[in-house]
Amino acid sequence: MFRVTRDKISPADVEAWVKEPGAGAVVYFDGIVRDHSEGKKVKFLEYEAYEAMAEEKLRDIGEEIHRRWPVSKVAILHRVGHLEVGESSVIIAVSSPHRDHAFAACRFAIEQIKILVPIWKREHWEEGGRHWVNIEKTTPSASSPTAEGGNQIY
C-alpha cells in the first residue's frame, strides 16, 4: 500500500493491511511534525509533492525492500499539505516472519524516502518567516544527493 494523501494518517490506517498470519513482527515508523528546527520554533509545516512520481517512488522502494529482505508486506503513506505540530507526515509499516528483517526494511524505507521521493517541506516559524527545507540554506550544499550506498542518483 503506497499512497500520497492530503488526509490525516496514522499507523491504524495500515495495521490491518500489513498484518498476516505468517508474519510474526510488524515494525512501524511514524514521522511526526516537530515543534522546533535548528533553534527556531515551528508553527506548522507545508508539504508539496510531485504526486504521481512520489507514489511511483514509494512503490519502487517497496519493491526494492521485497528484493532485499523476505518481508511479508510493506505500507508507506505520506501526507502533503498543511500539517500541524504533532501530526504524522509519514507512516511506514513492514511485516515479516521475523523481526530483524522488518526493522532493517523499515529503516531502509525512511532513509530512501528522504533521498528519492519528490516531496518538499516548508517550515513556517512562530517568530514569523518560512523557508523550504534543504533548498534555502545559509550555506549552499556543494554535494548532489546520493542514493543508498553513496551512489550518485545523477
Place this chain on the structure above:
Amino acid sequence: MQVRLKLFAILREKLGEGEISMEMQPGSKVEDLLATLASRQPEIAPLLPNCLIAVNRQYVPRSQVLTAGDEIAVIPPVSGGK
C-alpha cells in the same frame, strides 16, 4: 519539438507557475533544456545545478536525449531530515 516542464516548491513560486511548455530542437538533451531555462528565467538559474531531473517520472542524467511530449520535472533537493 515541444516538451512540458514541471517545477516545484521554490522553483514554482519564483516562476509564478508550476508548468510551462518549451520549444526545443530535436535531439536536445536535458542539459540543453536546463541551459535554455536558466537563460530565460535567470531568477531560478542559481538553483538549477542542485536539482535532479526526471523525465516521465524517472530520474535521468543530464545527458539524456529528450523526445517530443516528454514530461520533464525539475526536482529541487527533497525534504531530508534526520
